Amino acid sequence: xTTTTRAALLRAVLVDxxxxxxxxxxxxxxxxxxxxxxxxxxxVQVELAAxxxxxGAKGYLYCGDACERLRSRERELxxxxxx
Numbered sequence: 001x002t003t004t005t006r007a008a009l010l011r012a013v014l015v016d017x018x019x020x021x022x023x024x025x026x027x028x029x030x031x032x033x034x035x036x037x038x039x040x041x042x043x044v045q046v047e048l049a050a051x052x053x054x055x056g057a058k059g060y061l062y063c064g065d066a067c068e069r070l071r072s073r074e075r076e077l078x079x080x081x082x083x
Contacts, residue, residue, distance in 0.1 A: 005029065020046050037081035044074045 009029060012022040023046050030039035052067045 037077055041077035041081045044070055044077065048074065
């Protein structure tokens with residue numbers, strides 16, 4: 001991915017951070033450019049936002065096993081994808 005392309009995709013996410021489409025496009029670009037961990041990180045965050053957005057409002061209490069697995073995977077990916 002060129003620096004220009006990456007910057008444009010990141011700007012699209014910053015303009016509307018709740019837009020799943022913009023985030024999924026950048027995840028696809030990460031995947032296509034050999035950054036599979038970053039791609040998965042973004043996809044996990046999209047799923048958390050869609051399915052578990054109110055969990056954070058509860059003081060980050062997990063709503064169940066699926067939420068716990070996603071949040072755990074998010075932490076693991078953050079540590080490996082963004083050293």
